[in-house]
Amino acid sequence: MTWEHNEFMQMTVKPFLIPADKVAHVQPGNYLDHALLVLTKTGYSAIPVLDTSYKLHGLISMTMMMDAILGLERIEFERLETMKVEEVMNRNIPRLRLDDSLMKAVGLIVNHPFVCVENDDGYFAGIFTRREVLKQLNKQLHRPNGGRKLGRKEAEQ
Secondary structure, three states: OOOOOHHHHOOOOOOEEHHHHHOOEEEEOOOOOHHHHHHHHHHEEEEHHHHHHHHEEEEEHHHHHHHEEEOOOOOOOOHHHHOOOHHHOOOOOOOEOOEEHHHHHHHOOOOOOEEEEOOOOEEEEEEHHHHHHHHHHHHOOOOOHHOOOOHHHHHHO
């Protein structure tokens, strides 16, 4: 993937997408102990909450779960087995569409490590991550001449 400024401005999130089938997720009806297991095994800080038809409902994070089980005097670990993801998850999350501009997406990942992407029908398509953008940017910056196409005079020198 080589970028010219105009090309970059017109790119969509699609080439940067980590597809849904490669993204760990939980369902709204799962108990928190299952969500904790998934987060711990994957090493992620947050994961999408999807229903069985892959509709996006929100995100769940380790911090949200810890807040939910933090009692006045102790951490109430037993609540992990009785509370469901839907009781704790954040429903108010930024979302992107497959055809949204890369510029819009980059604006969102300034404050979020990843943003969930939906297809035209509103189903979860995958995630757009800071890491994928930085990997591509790094690749471009380390190409000869910084990823720019050389003009005739530059090429002759």
